[in-house]
Each structure stands twice: as C-alpha cells, then as structure tokens.
Amino acid sequence: MKQTLIKFSNRPLTDDETSLLAKGGNFSITPQTIPTEEGxxxxxxxxxILPPGVKEEVCSESARIPRKPKLPKSNILRGEKEAIRSLNENEKIIILPFDKGNATVVMNTSDYRRNLVVCSKTTDLGFVESNKRGMKKPPNKMESSKKKTVITHIRRFPKYASHYSRKEFWNERQEEPVKESYYRFVFNTEFNVKFHKPYSDTCSRCDNFHNIIKHSKDLVLVNNTKRDLELHQRKAKKTNDAKKSDTEANKNSEDTVVICFDLQQQTLLTPLLSTSKVFYIHQL
Incomplete structure (x- = not known):
C-alpha cells in the first residue's frame, strides 16, 4: 500500500526527508542495538513466581538466547538517517499522523499551536468561546461602589489654594494651558469688553448693604437692606447735588466762597480732642 505525505508547512523538504516521511507513521526502523542482556x-x-517445572523450562530456553545477536540490515538509507536528525532538531515544524490511514502530516509549529487553542475553545455548535481571562473576581478586591464613596468623601475636604501652587491649577482641571499671546488675541478679537479700575475709598455703609444683599439668605433682611440702601443713596445724591449747586454759585458770585473738606480723613482730627482713644483710632 502506497503511503502518502500531507504537507502544510512552508519549509521545503529534501528528497530524503520526503522519502522518509512518506513511509508513514507505522514504519519501524531497524534498531541499532538489541538489548538481550536486559531482556x-x-x-x-x-x-x-513460576512453578518449578515451568521455571526450569524457561531458564533452558533463555540460555539459548545469544548474548550478542547479529543486527539486521538497516531498512533506511544514509540520507534518510540524516533526515531523521534534521527533522528532530527543527523546532519550527511538527510531524503528526493523519486522522485516517497511514499518512503523515507536516505543519508549522505556530499553526499547530494556534489551531490547538482554537479547537480547545470551540463549542459543540462550532463557535469559539470568548476570552475569559480576568473575568474571575479576586476575593480581596474592593467593590467599585465603595471606592467611589471614598473618592467622593475625599473631594469634600476643603482645599487651600496656595499662592505658589496656582500654576498647577490647570493640571487639576485637566486643561492644557495656552500661551499668553494667544489668550490676549482671543480676548481682543472675540470680546468687546475692558477692565474696570477697582473702586477706592468706597462708602462703608454701601459696602455693608451690598454684602448683606449678596450673601444673606433671609429674604426679609434682604428686602429691608435694599430699602435702606436706596434711602442712603438718595441722601448721598441730595448731598452731591447741593455741593454742585454751591460750586456753580461760587463761580457766578464774587462775594461767595465755598470750602469743601472731609471730616473723616485720618490726616485731620476734627474735632480736636485730647482723649487717648482719638489718638489710637487715628493711627488705624
């Protein structure tokens, strides 16, 4: 019966290797030694453990076995012997028996391992199972909900913005900073705004009223404060109008002199008192 060779490997085979593999997996090579002594x-x-009569008969027959029997003639060529060595040393190919018959299959080792993994993961319906690595929950792993609870609690801690760490503020907000020139370009081209000079020497009562209106949660107090602020501003407007009227009258009259000064300036103590409290308040 003619043997066959099925080759799936991209490695070329020599004539001796092809001849050797074509003999099939059931082909037995003549031994180089016969272990008679061991037998x-x-x-x-x-x-x-045998009965005495049988034991003597077996001993008699074993004594006839030659100690150094004559070796049979080799049934493979010298080139085929070299082919055995080269095939055994090559780790890129694997030699397997075919499912049916006495054929021999030669495959790439990488293809064989890949097909082996696919077959081991293929279900009875012919579908390959998905990778299940990492799906098992570690016994000591903390639940994600508890981790979120800890993160939420930590984010509630009050933060102190240091003057020296403000340059790292963009890193906290995960925003990439831009150059000052580009920021200035967008500000000048996309917006029609300008910076207002901060007020100085503002009225303390007005500041107090605005602070209450802005931050108080008591609606009754806010409404009363708005009314007081409006009355205070009306009085201030009336005073400014009187000052302007006196200034205009001074311009049109030669016998009238208008003098305007601030009695609350720290540089002028009016009225002039000798008590110690006035002295120390002046230092403030």
Whole structure:
C-alpha cells in the first residue's frame, strides 16, 4: 500500500526527508542495538513466581538466547538517517499522523499551536468561546461602589489654594494651558469688553448693604437692606447735588466762597480732642 505525505508547512523538504516521511507513521526502523542482556535479566527476575517445572523450562530456553545477536540490515538509507536528525532538531515544524490511514502530516509549529487553542475553545455548535481571562473576581478586591464613596468623601475636604501652587491649577482641571499671546488675541478679537479700575475709598455703609444683599439668605433682611440702601443713596445724591449747586454759585458770585473738606480723613482730627482713644483710632 502506497503511503502518502500531507504537507502544510512552508519549509521545503529534501528528497530524503520526503522519502522518509512518506513511509508513514507505522514504519519501524531497524534498531541499532538489541538489548538481550536486559531482556535475560528481566526474565530471570520474573520466573521466580513460576512453578518449578515451568521455571526450569524457561531458564533452558533463555540460555539459548545469544548474548550478542547479529543486527539486521538497516531498512533506511544514509540520507534518510540524516533526515531523521534534521527533522528532530527543527523546532519550527511538527510531524503528526493523519486522522485516517497511514499518512503523515507536516505543519508549522505556530499553526499547530494556534489551531490547538482554537479547537480547545470551540463549542459543540462550532463557535469559539470568548476570552475569559480576568473575568474571575479576586476575593480581596474592593467593590467599585465603595471606592467611589471614598473618592467622593475625599473631594469634600476643603482645599487651600496656595499662592505658589496656582500654576498647577490647570493640571487639576485637566486643561492644557495656552500661551499668553494667544489668550490676549482671543480676548481682543472675540470680546468687546475692558477692565474696570477697582473702586477706592468706597462708602462703608454701601459696602455693608451690598454684602448683606449678596450673601444673606433671609429674604426679609434682604428686602429691608435694599430699602435702606436706596434711602442712603438718595441722601448721598441730595448731598452731591447741593455741593454742585454751591460750586456753580461760587463761580457766578464774587462775594461767595465755598470750602469743601472731609471730616473723616485720618490726616485731620476734627474735632480736636485730647482723649487717648482719638489718638489710637487715628493711627488705624
């Protein structure tokens, strides 16, 4: 019966390798040595359990076995012997018996391992199972909900913005900073705004009223404060109008002199008192 060779490997085979593999997996190569000494020793060890008559007969037959029997003639060529060595040393190919018959299959080792993994993961319906690595929950792993609870609690801590760490503020907000020139370009081209000079020497009562209106949560207090602020501003407007009227009258009259000064300036103590409290308040 003619043997066949099925080749799936991209490695070329020599003529001797092809001839050797075509003999099939059932082909038996003649041995280079015959272990007669080992066989006789094993026989002598096993015949101890036999009856005396059978034991003597087996000993007689084993004595006829030649100690150095003549080796049979090799049934493969010299080139095929070299082919055995080269095939055994090559780790890129694997030699397997075919499912049916006495054929021999030669495959790439990488293809064989990949097909082996696919077959091991293929279900009875012919579908490949998904990778299940990492799906098992570690016994000591904390639940994600508890981690979120800890993160939420930590984010509630009051933060102190240091003057020296303000340059790292963009990193906290995960925003990439831009150059000052680009920021200025967008400000000048996309917006029609300008910076207002901060007020100085503002009225303390007005500041107090605005602070209450802006931050108080008591609606009754806010409404009363708005009314008081409006009355205070009306009085201030009336005073400014009187000052302007006196200034205009001074311009049109030669016998009228208008003098305007601030009695609350720290540089002028009016009225002039000798008590110590006035002195220390002046230092403030």
């Amino acid at each position: 006789i020793t094993n026989i002598e060890a096993e015949i101890e």
